[in-house]
Amino acid sequence: MAQPTREAVYGHCSVGSMEQPNNAWLREIDGASARTVSEPVESRSIMRIRSVLATAASGTALLVATMATPAQAGASGWTISLGGPIRSCASASCSVVRQTSYGDSVYWTNTTHSPAGNLWYKVTYPVGGYIYCGNIAEPC
16 A cells, blocks of 8 residues: 555645645555544544543432432332331330341331431331331431
């Protein structure tokens, strides 16, 4: 294969009687074809890396912003039971309303602390009552 000429690789523009390479439109040789690019290969790679990092950073920020903790006002929702009783009040001494199994869906509406300082979730599904934070997939 013959080597490409300088004109094929760089292109030329005339300024008065002087010919200068047109560096704004470099061409890369790719096999038998040439493609026009507006910036060096290194700059495009750096821009691609920056774009990926910016996307990852915004995705992480979105994930952190959507994570709910029980201390947030108005927090409630569906969660999974790890197995344990739903009780009539927020204390281990209260009567069991229903025993849950691992994987049961539970809907909680708010949180409360027992006189001993333990965190309990007030649940409305499958039955109304309270479940200890260690028995569901929510933070203690």
